[in-house]
Amino acid sequence: MTCWLRSPMSETVSELARRRGFFFQASEAYGGAAGFYTYGPEGAALKRNIEDAWRDRFVTREGNMEIDSPTVTPEPVFQASGHLDDFDDMLVECPDCGESHRADHVIEDNTDVEDAESMPTDEVEALIADHELVCPACGGPLAGQSVTGFNLMFDTTIGPGDGDPGYLRPETAQGMFTEFPRLKEYARNQLPFGVAQVGTGYRNEISPRNALLRTREFTMAELEFFVDPAGDGPALDRVADVELPLYPVDAQQAAGEEYLRLTPQEALAEGVVGGEWVAYFLARSKQWFERVGVDMDRFRFRQHLPGELAHYASDCWDAEGEVDGDWVELEGVASRTDYDLSKHDEHADDSFTVFQAYDEPKTVERASVDPEMSYLGPEFGGAAGDVADALAALAARDRAAFDGDEVTVDVDGEAYTVPTERTGFEVAEETESGRHIIPHVVEPAFGIGRAVYTALAHSYEADEVDGEPRDVLRLPAEVAPTTVGVFPLMDKDGLGERAREIAAELRAAGLAVTYDDSGNIGRRYRRQDEVGTPYCVTVDYEALEEGAVTLRDRDTTTQVRVPIAEVAETLVGLRDGELRFEAL
């Protein structure tokens, strides 16, 4: 990772964000708590618009569904998902140099012990002492140092008293996975289908940093796209013209900063991107980032290095934006295979499979049993049910076992022998019209706060108008907190009244409007420039006579006259990208 000396952009953005109400430290009146931010009026509007653009792109236009699941989640979910183990780190600090290390890694790297991660801390401490392990950084002895457990999940208690243990979700994804049995019904068992969620996640980060970039509570937008690995791919021709700035593993290992610029088809053909759906979502992601104000000259997709890859992921690409010389992770597009649903299928009562019909029904021979319980019962007593189950399992596994006169099965270490004729064993031809599969998951997961922050940093510019400096946020009109500022040139002679009427009309047309009649007109323009308002309408004396107002463009500061009767329609068109200011 590139690390520059401190550059002013992050400070500029944070200062502007504080002053103008985009975001600021939460609970400051009580000293605050690290890693928690409040979005102010401008920021909440910007964030909402960015989320809405995300929904439009990844839910509505893709024909996917959105759900809203709880943030408090019972413990067994995370036992199944692996978060209880994976998010639990054991730290040991070197007494000599003060560096902290993952205790389990120190052990696994230096001994034959393989699964230190799942051991209790006292055993880990004992292992370190027994093997006389030393600090990987300075070589100082670690024996006798205490090992402290740290789980990144916030825990809580569900219900009164001791209650049941629960956790605040560290990602919204588990909600989509745990509700999968109902969601697949809702999707009428048709693969592929996508389930999306926009919501908060919680991670008790060891050290929150960099304003919105690493917080303990944050909004993410995740899409879990469920596919049949043998099924059809996406319609790549719809993104054929999208050029992806790709930074694959080999380029990173060559320490190069050269990006490949390939379309999804090219990236697939050259084997740079492994999966069609991943390629497709990379293209859609790029389009979305551009739409919400991320500068495409400071944007790339970086492939995860092998060691970086989560154990369940077969391929993963991060969308990254550059701020102050650092690359900020904005999104991860991961091919998660069937890991998540398999885990839940294993742990939960419900089935996480989807029935996929074959094109043509198949005829298969299937061995089955139908044991005479009237025989098994008196013979084996309480074990009879288990014996019947064991027979059924054996028939499916090894039909040759039923060739003789007797069949022997093992139940809890006890051998039970049953005459074959009592088992009801038979091999029959059956018609199989399909099979139950566990879908694979392709997951584009976005950090909304990071997108908001990057859009702000990339939109900010200090330029000059008529020799006077100004700060301007060149946010896309679609996501800008306010679409139009309405000003009377002077607040007298009826101009204010007329301007208020126009502001009300614009609000009635669904526009986000700010009204301002203070100070001189230039000051009001600058105020709106600073929060990224793309257009301003000024009502002057001629407006009263001619029925036309001045429409001023933020980026160029040029102005045009627009009839009052057409202002609302014009502004809606500009906001929605159907009109261009230069064409007015």
Add this chain to the structure above:
RNA sequence: GCGCUGGUGGUCUAGUGGUAGGACAUGAGCUUCCCAAGCUCAUAGCCCGGGUUCAAUUCCCGGCCAGCGCACCA
């Protein structure tokens, strides 16, 4: 979590062992008829707790928060 540096109106900042000054911003008024102009007035501040002291915003200790580095994490 460790280390370094810091915390003064909304923002940026000066300063002091005897409770503080500026700039910008904000509000009111005058002026101003399309890009941060001018004048007058007003609002508003020493992060929290403990200690030393007659007296602490200032010195000491602890905490919280922030930035950076280390570690960790996505």
